[in-house]
Amino acid sequence: MTEPHLKFLPRSAEEAARIAAVEQPTTEFSAPEAFEARAGGASTVFRDDKDTFLQPSANLEAARGLDFRLGHGMFEKLWVSSPSSTKASDGLGPLYNARSCLSCHPRDGRGHAPAVGEDALSLVLHVARPMGQGPGTMAGIAGFQPTGPDPVYGRQMQNRAVVGLKPEYRLTVSYDEIAIPLEGGEIAHLRAPQYRLDELAHGPLAAGSAVSPRVAPAMIGLGLLEAIPAADILAGADPDDANGDGISGRANIVWSQRYQRPMLGRFGLKAGQPTVEDQSARAFSDDIGISTPLYPAPWGDCTEAEAACRAAPHGDGDARVFEVDAEALDVLVYYARNLAVPARRDVDDPQVLRGKQVFYDAGCPACHRPKFVTHRLKEQPEQSFQLIWPYSDLLLHDMGPGLSDDLVEGRASGAEWRTAPLWGIGLARVVDPRAGYLHDGRARSLLEAILWHGGEAQPQRDRVIGLPPTERAALIRFLESL
Numbered sequence: 001m002t003e004p005h006l007k008f009l010p011r012s013a014e015e016a017a018r019i020a021a022v023e024q025p026t027t028e029f030s031a032p033e034a035f036e037a038r039a040g041g042a043s044t045v046f047r048d049d050k051d052t053f054l055q056p057s058a059n060l061e062a063a064r065g066l067d068f069r070l071g072h073g074m075f076e077k078l079w080v081s082s083p084s085s086t087k088a089s090d091g092l093g094p095l096y097n098a099r100s101c102l103s104c105h106p107r108d109g110r111g112h113a114p115a116v117g118e119d120a121l122s123l124v125l126h127v128a129r130p131m132g133q134g135p136g137t138m139a140g141i142a143g144f145q146p147t148g149p150d151p152v153y154g155r156q157m158q159n160r161a162v163v164g165l166k167p168e169y170r171l172t173v174s175y176d177e178i179a180i181p182l183e184g185g186e187i188a189h190l191r192a193p194q195y196r197l198d199e200l201a202h203g204p205l206a207a208g209s210a211v212s213p214r215v216a217p218a219m220i221g222l223g224l225l226e227a228i229p230a231a232d233i234l235a236g237a238d239p240d241d242a243n244g245d246g247i248s249g250r251a252n253i254v255w256s257q258r259y260q261r262p263m264l265g266r267f268g269l270k271a272g273q274p275t276v277e278d279q280s281a282r283a284f285s286d287d288i289g290i291s292t293p294l295y296p297a298p299w300g301d302c303t304e305a306e307a308a309c310r311a312a313p314h315g316d317g318d319a320r321v322f323e324v325d326a327e328a329l330d331v332l333v334y335y336a337r338n339l340a341v342p343a344r345r346d347v348d349d350p351q352v353l354r355g356k357q358v359f360y361d362a363g364c365p366a367c368h369r370p371k372f373v374t375h376r377l378k379e380q381p382e383q384s385f386q387l388i389w390p391y392s393d394l395l396l397h398d399m400g401p402g403l404s405d406d407l408v409e410g411r412a413s414g415a416e417w418r419t420a421p422l423w424g425i426g427l428a429r430v431v432d433p434r435a436g437y438l439h440d441g442r443a444r445s446l447l448e449a450i451l452w453h454g455g456e457a458q459p460q461r462d463r464v465i466g467l468p469p470t471e472r473a474a475l476i477r478f479l480e481s482l
Contacts, residue, residue, distance in 0.1 A: 041386025071335020091315025355478025400454020
């Protein structure tokens with residue numbers, strides 16, 4: 001699998017063997033592993049307050065500090081509708097979900113599911129429907145399932161609009177409570193969301209169109225995930241479960257708008273985007289309705305059927321050419337690549353160490369792979385040759401019917417999701433007290449998130465249910481240390 005987004009030095013056979021030894025899962029739990037506290041390698045920041053996820057890589061060159069700050073400015077910019085006297089900030093929508101990146105990623109952290117009666121902000125609905133397999137750039141990719149946008153509503157449902165237009169819909173959410181008995185007499189309560197699309201501006205979705213509710217994930221460590229060798233990720237794939245462990249991770253192969261070729265998917269909840277740049281440009285288009293060189297349509301996700309949206313004023317046509325030009329997109333991508341991962345806390349605490357062993361004994365590292373070593377990168381010193389601890393294999397796994405939607409994305413079925421990186425998860429609610437867990441934010445605690453696991457992870461979930469309360473508490477304590 002080619003990696004045109006990276007300029008890296010190949011590994012020698014000797015170095016590859018040394019790295020493979022370092023990446024092996026530990027079998028010793030009496031003390032922390034070497035460098036375990038530095039979750040993001042040399043880029044790790046030692047901070048655990050509400051601004052933790054806003055920090056630049058600790059090894060960021062001083063000369064690039066201004067680029068990082070400019071990127072932060074782009075990230076928090078509030079876009080306004082056109083025409084406007086603020087030419088550098090106009091072009092919002094005309095249909096959109098948020099006015100800034102920060103709106104969905106508060107303090108660069110996780111979004112949350114809407115409460116009953118609350119408008120959705122950091123949760124959006126992706127839309128896709130099956131398309132016939134015909135000739136094309138992805139036709140030769142095994143397992144790829146062609147999909148397309150809804151012919152009227154597009155790739156994503158937008159619940160906000162500029163003055164003079166109607167939003168595409170209004171989301172109504174309710175929750176059903178599910179009680180789960182645990183060993184030791186405890187009872188956990190899960191909430192199963194029920195989504196209803198009200199006030200559809202153009203009638204029902206087309207036959208076969210499926211929606212997938214998704215909350216915004218945390219922004220930390222994206223450049224490090226992008227710097228993991230594709231070969232190392234692919235080496236962990238076992239689509240036919242050849243080793244018989246019940247885990248059959250699959251790589252998602254998706255189209256890169258930037259490089260105009262199939263690439264390994266790494267980003268998004270179903271690994272539907274291959275690079276930070278692809279992910280960022282797609283979010284500008286679908287979430288905010290902002291054009292970039294990758295997605296040049298000034299009306300964002302508006303389809304031909306939404307003629308009023310396409311005819312509305314937009315921000316293209318001035319000196320920028322696009323509402324976010326290539327230079328502005330570059331600084332935003334640089335910012336996203338260099339948001340640092342926070343250090344682990346309490347790595348030598350006896351309860352944390354015991355919880356780590358419980359995590360391993362339950363089989364969680366089969367998907368939540370603890371560590372990788374990144375490429376040696378010629379032009380990205382911040383991400384170059386770092387031992388990192390994302391606790392993810394970046395592969396797709398069947399999570400069972402409880403977490404399934406009907407939306408297909410690349411090779412990912414409705415039940416398949418990319419293994420979520422766990423680094424920083426213990427600080428999610430320090431950064432934003434409303435942060436939720438899982439793809440749609442339904443889980444209000446780490447234990448709830450575990451108890452929603454099914455499919456390939458059903459045995460691990462059942463082991464956690466059967467743990468003595470002290471062991472279960474140790475497991476949660478370990479996760480909170482990440």
